Amino acid sequence: MLYQKLLTGWPMPNLMRRQILSGMSHKKIHLPTKVCVVCLRPFVWRKKWERDWENVKYCSKKCRQMAN
Template sequence: MARRNANGIQPAKGDLPRRICAACGLDFAWRRKWARDWANVRFCSDRCRRAGARTPPA
């Protein structure tokens, strides 16, 4: 399931959807392995997933 536009050309890396990691706060781009579950992806890596979501400073 490759991400390709209507012309069959793979989009540039800068054009892929981006998110902010709930644990470390860094932004990360869409990856092919997340294609089916992109709506539920919250963390940029397994390390951040294990650390869990940070609570915002009060």
């Protein structure tokens, strides 16, 4: 029933609609963060960095290339 309301345009914020449709029932506020050494912007832990999080220094490939 909730799924039908989502598809029919039942008034709900887009973020909440995406979370329900994707199956995500929580916000990812508990993930660790670091600051990129090149652009000095904060970035959040990603699953692909799980094994090597201690050595991650750059937020993107572009920042990694700019550092070299």
